[in-house]
Amino acid sequence: MNGHLYKKVSRYWSWLIFLTAFGLPFTLFAQSADSLILAHTDKNGKVNIKAVIEASKSYFYSHPTETFKTAERTISIAERQKEPLALAQSYQFMGTCYFQVKADYDSSFHYLEKAEQLFRSLRSKEATEGNAMVLHNFGTIEQVKGEYVTAIDYYIQALKLFDEAENTKFYAYTLNNISTMYSLVKDYQKAEKYARDCILLSQQADDAFMVATGSIALTSALMEQGKYEEVVLLLEKVKEYGERNNDPYKVFLYHLNYGHYLMAYQKDYPLAVKEYEKARELTESIGDEWEIMRHNSALSEAYFLNNQYEDAHSAAQTTLLLAEKLQSKDKKEIASWMLAQVNARNRDFETAYQQLSNAYLLKDTLYDETNQQQMAFLETVYQTEKKELKIDALEKQRKLYILLGIAGAVILFIALAFAFIRYRLAVSKRKLAEEEAQRLEQEKQLVAVQATLDGETAERTRLAKDLHDGLGSMLSLVKFNLPQVKDEAAVLETIDVSRFQKAIGMLDDSIQELRRVAHHMMPESLLRYGLKASLTDFCAAIPIADFHYFGDETRLSEKMEIMIYRCIHELVNNALKHAQANHINVQLVQEEDRISFTVQDDGIGFDQEQVVEGMGLQNVRQRVDAFHGKMNVYSSNQGTEIHVELELTNKET
Numbered sequence: 001m002n003g004h005l006y007k008k009v010s011r012y013w014s015w016l017i018f019l020t021a022f023g024l025p026f027t028l029f030a031q032s033a034d035s036l037i038l039a040h041t042d043k044n045g046k047v048n049i050k051a052v053i054e055a056s057k058s059y060f061y062s063h064p065t066e067t068f069k070t071a072e073r074t075i076s077i078a079e080r081q082k083e084p085l086a087l088a089q090s091y092q093f094m095g096t097c098y099f100q101v102k103a104d105y106d107s108s109f110h111y112l113e114k115a116e117q118l119f120r121s122l123r124s125k126e127a128t129e130g131n132a133m134v135l136h137n138f139g140t141i142e143q144v145k146g147e148y149v150t151a152i153d154y155y156i157q158a159l160k161l162f163d164e165a166e167n168t169k170f171y172a173y174t175l176n177n178i179s180t181m182y183s184l185v186k187d188y189q190k191a192e193k194y195a196r197d198c199i200l201l202s203q204q205a206d207d208a209f210m211v212a213t214g215s216i217a218l219t220s221a222l223m224e225q226g227k228y229e230e231v232v233l234l235l236e237k238v239k240e241y242g243e244r245n246n247d248p249y250k251v252f253l254y255h256l257n258y259g260h261y262l263m264a265y266q267k268d269y270p271l272a273v274k275e276y277e278k279a280r281e282l283t284e285s286i287g288d289e290w291e292i293m294r295h296n297s298a299l300s301e302a303y304f305l306n307n308q309y310e311d312a313h314s315a316a317q318t319t320l321l322l323a324e325k326l327q328s329k330d331k332k333e334i335a336s337w338m339l340a341q342v343n344a345r346n347r348d349f350e351t352a353y354q355q356l357s358n359a360y361l362l363k364d365t366l367y368d369e370t371n372q373q374q375m376a377f378l379e380t381v382y383q384t385e386k387k388e389l390k391i392d393a394l395e396k397q398r399k400l401y402i403l404l405g406i407a408g409a410v411i412l413f414i415a416l417a418f419a420f421i422r423y424r425l426a427v428s429k430r431k432l433a434e435e436e437a438q439r440l441e442q443e444k445q446l447v448a449v450q451a452t453l454d455g456e457t458a459e460r461t462r463l464a465k466d467l468h469d470g471l472g473s474m475l476s477l478v479k480f481n482l483p484q485v486k487d488e489a490a491v492l493e494t495i496d497v498s499r500f501q502k503a504i505g506m507l508d509d510s511i512q513e514l515r516r517v518a519h520h521m522m523p524e525s526l527l528r529y530g531l532k533a534s535l536t537d538f539c540a541a542i543p544i545a546d547f548h549y550f551g552d553e554t555r556l557s558e559k560m561e562i563m564i565y566r567c568i569h570e571l572v573n574n575a576l577k578h579a580q581a582n583h584i585n586v587q588l589v590q591e592e593d594r595i596s597f598t599v600q601d602d603g604i605g606f607d608q609e610q611v612v613e614g615m616g617l618q619n620v621r622q623r624v625d626a627f628h629g630k631m632n633v634y635s636s637n638q639g640t641e642i643h644v645e646l647e648l649t650n651k652e653t
Helices: 002-013 016-020 033-039 049-059 064-081 084-100 105-121 125-145 148-164 171-184 188-204 208-224 231-244 248-266 269-286 289-305 309-326 329-345 349-488 494-521 524-529 531-540 558-579 615-626
Strands: 545-551 584-590 594-601 630-636 639-647
Touching (some): 049 084, 064 084, 084 105, 084 125, 105 125, 125 148, 171 188, 289 329, 309 329, 524 531, 531 545, 558 594, 558 639
Parallel strands (some): 545 584
């Protein structure tokens, strides 16, 4: 019995993806025809018909009446505006309306033929693409009618035009329909192949709608072959697309197919019932009687397998009523058979016998029709094999054209590149000569700056030593002898004693000032202990300055340490003189191959575009350039930050 149920579900389920045959998205949002047209009318009263059609597709299934009104209005407006391309697009849209909403294939074919005539008369890429879509639509109609050989012919013509228009995006729509057709003729391996091709092209075109559509087709083909490994992941992606894009139809297909997976593969009937019930809520919100009928048919079987006999009876009864209204023999047979099973369980054997007789009578009728269909299927498979060769040849031809185009482009590129290289070589030689001259000039300037800095350092060292050892020693000796003069000299008057004491105090101040000047000219702590100690002493002497040191304390070359000390000294002095700062932050970071320092203040800052750098900043920049470093200045009304970064070589450590 279970095998019979699964066969019925599979037969109903394989037709679901025809609703995407015209490539229409689904949403429940809608506008009236008048408001939609008004929204796409410019100030001169001209209507953008293509934009109106695209917008109206978004409520195609939920508000078909407004969609028909929009299609009629676009035809009228296109005729009045005398726009052949827009008129062709309007005819095509009307044909889609008749196919998708009313299943009126004759009216659909009529409007599509009118669209084809106009598209063929126009010479543009957009017209070629439109004609390709019309041929695709013709194929879809023939496929629904069961004329598979004719459908394949239309699909091949559509693929050729898509190729001519260099539009690979809509290949996916045609490949999806071919996959569906192979499912109908029970060739699930080829159905799988074309579904995978559809998904691949859609991913390359970033078409999420067709990725989800192709995934449904692939899921169908895989489950028919008993390949369940990829099914759950594919369905999850379909669900994610539906929820993200407010597409309840895709979410409906997810629950419906996942319920089939749970029932056929997992044998988890309770969970399968839950998934079908979730699908039922979405089906009722969509309001399509055909979908409600097919869904209730599958749901009644799931209820029966889950021993929910009353629910199975109710769902089967709903299926039977809708099947009679819609003249669906296979659903009437499934519903009658299911009602017979439920009534037999309830020991109502008379009703069960009558319903079972009806089911068998319908089954015999369907069996005869199925035999005829199977014969047609065999012929179709034979014919489609020949069409398959055409499709492969078309694909090979397309690849050949692509390869020839690439080869021609490569040859042209090589020729242009050769000419360009010759031109660039001549330009490069001239530039190299200019750059070499500039480099030599820069090296001369750097050598001169370095020599100046070396001379300055040597002179500061000499002056500091002379001041400290010479003049400092003399002042200290004077201070030492003065008290003795005081003691040995005659008694001084009170006023003279006061002056004497004041002179000694001034002498002390002079000695301290001399030591400070000598220290700043060449700090003894810098020469003995390095940057960290000397900068700590320097910042400690300034109440508003803080010093932070990070990293390695390895000594650098004497020139490098003196340069960094002088730069920081100059920058701090600049902040004290000009910034009106309340706080100055000095930071030094030393690593194995680089050293950087930053001086920040919270002062008034300056406008870097209007204020020219002073002598102090210019001196710092010259020192940094001499050591091939980088200096960046950032200033605003909230303060100034100057950051210097230097690369360390083996000579400098």
